[in-house]
Amino acid sequence: MALEQPKSVDATLELLGAGKYVADRSLATALHLALSLGRPLFLEGEAGVGKTEIAKVLSETLGRKLIRLQCYEGLDVSSAVYEWNYARQMVEIRLAEAAGGADRDALAKDIFDERFLIKRPILQALEADEAGAPVLLIDELDRTDEPFEAFLLEVLSDFQVTIPELGPQIAKTPPIVIITSNRTREIHDALKRRCFYYWVDYPSAARELEILKVKAPDAPAELSRQVVAFVHHLRKLDLFKVPGVAETIDWVHALVQLDHLALSPEAIENSLGVLLKYQDDIAKIQGHEATRILNQIKAELAGAAAVA
Template sequence: MTAPPDTDVIPFGEVTEAQLREAFERTDYVADDALTTTVLLSLRLGKPLLVEGPPGSGKTELGKVLAEGFDTELVRLQCYEGLAAESALYEWNYTKQLLAVQSDEGSVADEGSVFREEFLQERPLLRALTAAGDRPPVLLVDEIDRADEEFEAFLLEVLSDFQVTIPEYGTVAAETPPAVVLTSNRTRGLSDALKRRCLYLHVDPPSFDTEYEIVRRKVPELDAAVAAEVCAVVERLREEPFLKRPGVAETLDWARAVAALRTGDTGTDITPAEIERTIGCLLKEAEDVRRVDDELLERLRAAAATAEERMEG
């Protein structure tokens, strides 16, 4: 992959729409005008971007694409229930501190403290504040809705001033704030305070045409006609009342599975038997898999049969 022309020295706040679109194009990320504009405003205004949508819709991928497309570091904080501030920010290397105290080198006596940078272990948030380079990193706070409200309040404080005070060490502030992307699957509601400080983007399941373009870019080894059938089948599956409808991630998994199985000349039509054998790529709940009966398989086959006409249209 070629390096982005001249973008390695341009601050996020000065990125143009053309440069953002070029970064998306280079990383094969399909973005419509609304998404592109919202991301651009987030970068230009220096505001965190809160991205919500169903699982597998490409929310996490957006943060990865920004880091790759602009050739900067991706710092990822994966949230989970019970996540503590210390786990996300910093902790002291107590073993190293103890060894320093017990050693005969005199390093502690000379410096007067074991609470120094050499004993400080950076976690994602502190790393995002202190990362060096021509451009600050992209901080991806993934699935913030899985963390509890106390951590959300702590994160809000950090993102407000992009600095943190370590009691034994002092205040650490970012010379240039990172670009921040927060994702949420809406497993719980987020606070109004967090939402007010972010630009908001809701990612819906893509249209047939958009998903077809995504599959063609990400799975180029798959025949174009079959790629269209894959997208048509997934689109039809999303109309069913499943516990978990397939997202773009599942579409890509299935497309790669179909491509891997079609090593010979097996024709272009996706058959009901082929769908049934590979349904585990698309559906991840036992109850959903049991709903795939002969009648539904026939409806999926019929949807696939219309794919070529829709692709031409």
């Protein structure tokens, strides 16, 4: 059952909280404005900070269908929007020829009927849905090529797609559009101007701890505090890929599964591959460096507890 969109920033915060997404007020404000004014929301930030999750939470909490377009290099209209079912069209032509007396003009018009249209994610998102306008997630747009960006301009400006054989396909109710980018390349200004923009940064230590309370409620409090402190130290280092929030959550789950109540050199050594995804980064941290960071964060946490 579809729910009404939130009417205020506070209601948007509550909506995200109902979907177990811990957001700050600035993100809730950007999302509220995008929903209220019917504009796409362009979310940019490092991988693993929770951009894609926002679309999933909206779909779940609003009771709307989630339509996801996962972008990649070489993505084109036939994969993202529509294509004709050529096999069925050929069968239709052969049947008409076998029946004899086929009118070529009528046949050409008939085989480009909607019955032979294969609808891909963007065209699906423009269709009316009794549950309400769907959530269209265009994920990792920076992986695509510039020609595909140019095509999206029509979709994001007018919420329509023009099919030469059928004409404009216009959404009666515009979908909720969430676009994400990991900023591996710059997205053209023309596309950004059609969206509201928000940079999703790594959370503060306090907010990341709140995220763990929601996403890993069974984790011991001391373990969660140590994990957050350890991860925040790693984010200050010169690593090929520092861990995101998703890796923090995965690491806590892994440590709980291994029955660790707190971090130890052994626990870090055995599970570092859950947190870091490149061998050079693992080699830089494991052993002495991991122990040094662990001792440092334990001292910092003990000092903070004494002051409190």
